[in-house]
Amino acid sequence: MIWEAVFQPFADFGFMRRALLGCIAISIGATPVGVFLMLRRMSLTGDAMAHAILPGAAVGYLIAGLSLGAMTVGGLIAGMAVALASGFVTRVTALREDASLAAFYLISLALGVLIVSTRGSNVDLMHVLFGTVLALDDAALILLCSITSLSVLILALLFRPLVLECADPQFLRSVSGLSAVTHFTFLALVVLSLVGGFHALGTLMAVGIMILPAAAARFWAASIGGLTVAAVSVAVLSSLIGLLLSYHYSLPSGPAIILVAGIAYGMSVVFGPAGGLVVRALPRRHFET
Amino acid sequence: MTTRRALLISATAVLTLSLAGPIAAHSDEPIPVVATFSILGDMVERIGGEHVAVVTLVGPDGDAHVYQPTPADARAVSEAEVLIVNGLEFEGWINRLIDASDFNGARAVATAGIEPIAFEDDHDDHDDEHGDHHDDDHAEEDDHDDQGDEHAEEDHHDNHGDEQAKDEDHEHHDEEHAEGEHHDDHGNEHAHHDHGAFDPHAWQSLDNAVTYVDNITAALAQSDPDNAATFYQNRASYVAEIEALDAEIHKIIAGLPENRRTVVTSHDAFQYFGHDYQLTFLAPQGLSTESEASAQDVARLIEQMRAEGITAVFVENITDSRLLEQIANETGASIGGTLFPDALSGSDGPAATYLDMMRHNAETLTQALGS
Numbered sequence: 001m002i003w004e005a006v007f008q009p010f011a012d013f014g015f016m017r018r019a020l021l022g023c024i025a026i027s028i029g030a031t032p033v034g035v036f037l038m039l040r041r042m043s044l045t046g047d048a049m050a051h052a053i054l055p056g057a058a059v060g061y062l063i064a065g066l067s068l069g070a071m072t073v074g075g076l077i078a079g080m081a082v083a084l085a086s087g088f089v090t091r092v093t094a095l096r097e098d099a100s101l102a103a104f105y106l107i108s109l110a111l112g113v114l115i116v117s118t119r120g121s122n123v124d125l126m127h128v129l130f131g132t133v134l135a136l137d138d139a140a141l142i143l144l145c146s147i148t149s150l151s152v153l154i155l156a157l158l159f160r161p162l163v164l165e166c167a168d169p170q171f172l173r174s175v176s177g178l179s180a181v182t183h184f185t186f187l188a189l190v191v192l193s194l195v196g197g198f199h200a201l202g203t204l205m206a207v208g209i210m211i212l213p214a215a216a217a218r219f220w221a222a223s224i225g226g227l228t229v230a231a232v233s234v235a236v237l238s239s240l241i242g243l244l245l246s247y248h249y250s251l252p253s254g255p256a257i258i259l260v261a262g263i264a265y266g267m268s269v270v271f272g273p274a275g276g277l278v279v280r281a282l283p284r285r286h287f288e289t
Numbered sequence: 290m291t292t293r294r295a296l297l298i299s300a301t302a303v304l305t306l307s308l309a310g311p312i313a314a315h316s317d318e319p320i321p322v323v324a325t326f327s328i329l330g331d332m333v334e335r336i337g338g339e340h341v342a343v344v345t346l347v348g349p350d351g352d353a354h355v356y357q358p359t360p361a362d363a364r365a366v367s368e369a370e371v372l373i374v375n376g377l378e379f380e381g382w383i384n385r386l387i388d389a390s391d392f393n394g395a396r397a398v399a400t401a402g403i404e405p406i407a408f409e410d411d412h413d414d415h416d417d418e419h420g421d422h423h424d425d426d427h428a429e430e431d432d433h434d435d436q437g438d439e440h441a442e443e444d445h446h447d448n449h450g451d452e453q454a455k456d457e458d459h460e461h462h463d464e465e466h467a468e469g470e471h472h473d474d475h476g477n478e479h480a481h482h483d484h485g486a487f488d489p490h491a492w493q494s495l496d497n498a499v500t501y502v503d504n505i506t507a508a509l510a511q512s513d514p515d516n517a518a519t520f521y522q523n524r525a526s527y528v529a530e531i532e533a534l535d536a537e538i539h540k541i542i543a544g545l546p547e548n549r550r551t552v553v554t555s556h557d558a559f560q561y562f563g564h565d566y567q568l569t570f571l572a573p574q575g576l577s578t579e580s581e582a583s584a585q586d587v588a589r590l591i592e593q594m595r596a597e598g599i600t601a602v603f604v605e606n607i608t609d610s611r612l613l614e615q616i617a618n619e620t621g622a623s624i625g626g627t628l629f630p631d632a633l634s635g636s637d638g639p640a641a642t643y644l645d646m647m648r649h650n651a652e653t654l655t656q657a658l659g660s
Binding site for chain 1: 616
């Protein structure tokens with residue numbers, strides 16, 4: 001029974017195994033980035049960056065067709081350009097980070113739509129950009145796994161400065177020259193994770209697998225290590241359950257995965273031990289003074 | 290997202306158009322005609338020849354299901370005297386475009402008068418239902434020629450600016466096909482290509498193509514009565530070519546054995562073709578290129594391909610082929626070639642005209658199935 005419901009689809013079909021592997025890779029690579037985004041109160045930055053990579057991917061597609069490499073490089077360049085430009089404006093002018101990022105990503109998005117539209121809708125580009133997790137070929141899987149490895153490695157190297165930047169950016173800036181490096185490397189990681197994610201899930205869904213598990217994890221753990229473990233677990237489980245739902249109930253797989261993660265978030269809000277609604281509603285223990 | 294962008298574009302279109310005035314037509318100049326996609330555009334050119342100036346909104350290799358009109362399109366529509374649409378809710382965006390462009394010419398629905406094939410809820414049942422109903426509802430289509438004349442009696446010019454009246458005209462004289470026509474009323478509510486009850490890919494049948502040609506000819510003759518004789522002359526030779534090709538395709542496909550008549554493509558656009566030539570088409574995606582496949586759809590298709598030993602898989606010029614390549618990989622099938630379902634190729638491609646496209650599709654299919 002359980003064998004048939006859970007394992008049979010993966011045993012029978014290669015595309016299911018590929019989809020699962022791709023999702024696990026994204027979960028391990030992108031979700032920790034999501035945790036740091038959340039800790040730095042930059043969760044919406046992920047969404048902004050997802051739009052910012054559009055023109056790059058579009059240009060890559062128009063130049064080289066449906067080439068994984070060209071679209072990836074294009075997306076990276078566009079995402080990094082937006083990240084650097086907004087970071088630059090933030091650091092040298094009076095404009096705050098949220099406003100400058102919003103400005104640049106909107107410019108980038110408009111540019112992307114313009115490029116897509118001027119070329120007519122040759123193979124609807126949005127559709128190409130919103131890849132489907134069921135169509136991961138070898139090249140896409142290798143790309144996803146490489147991005148994940150790179151992302152985990154960089155996070156390990158930058159762990160301390162990143163935590164400091166989350167907790168006390170002023171302090172980091174005063175004791176180390178690494179502040180700017182950390183900030184931009186981290187933004188590069190965000191872009192990289194999103195570019196990897198859009199091959200599998202499409203840009204919008206890639207943001208979902210990055211942010212939702214991180215937000216859910218916030219209700220289960222307090223330490224960064226705990227948060228990361230909880231977030232990756234939520235992401236992997238959501239991917240698995242989402243794929244199985246897509247298989248058994250004929251739902252489109254990308255939205256199914258993200259919705260399962262959304263349900264996990266909803267459950268966490270209510271039942272999570274670390275500040276969930278139920279815990280808050282319970283009478284608190286009074287400590288003797 | 291898409292909707293919002295489309296709305297913005299339409300809003301821009303309205304602004305642009307309020308500046309552009311109507312253009313007076315001269316009898317010796319080619320009449321401006323807008324065709325919604327490349328296949329209709331090709332037909333209009335064949336029939337109208339030098340007497341029409343055709344603007345095709347969705348060009349070669351473009352996907353009309355998910356097209357987003359531009360202000361230039363709206364301008365072309367506003368200046369057109371004749372607008373040729375496919376109908377059957379194929380162009381979900383056309384009503385918005387017409388509203389935005391205050392078009393006041395004549396609109397012709399190319400599928401008016403065809404026998405539409407209903408969508409099947411579950412495309413996996415294709416082969417079961419296929420055998421049952423492909424013979425009976427076909428013979429009734431001998432009213433092609435009357436169709437053209439009926440059209441000619443409508444006076445589009447007197448109805449200028451009154452879209453509603455024109456739509457109703459269409460509904461009246463096609464009463465037996467009334468269900469197929471309701472896109473005129475519903476289109477506005479659908480932001481996306483949200484298909485109706487019938488499969489719009491009717492041009493994939495050469496039989497239907499004759500109806501298309503008749504509808505187009507009637508519309509052109511209506512708007513340019515001086516050249517009507519030429520249009521009907523062109524129509525006659527075009528129809529002869531269509532019928533010759535139909536016979537030719539029947540002949541080459543007749544050679545295929547019964548167990549080699551199932552084909553996998555990336556979107557369900559070949560129901561009419563399969564209906565005419567007794568082939569079964571399976572597709573992982575739904576009928577619109579806009580819907581996303583579920584894992585179950587893909588798994589069922591793979592199972593079916595394994596069970597029936599299907600070895601030929603075809604990609605299409607307008608859709609993303611990655612999913613199909615994965616399926617081919619998994620079942621050991623080979624990619625049999627590129628089919629052209631909804632759009633012609635560029636002028637140097639293998640399907641530069643409608644007839645070339647039909648011939649190319651038939652040849653590609655028989656080659657892969659026969660090998």
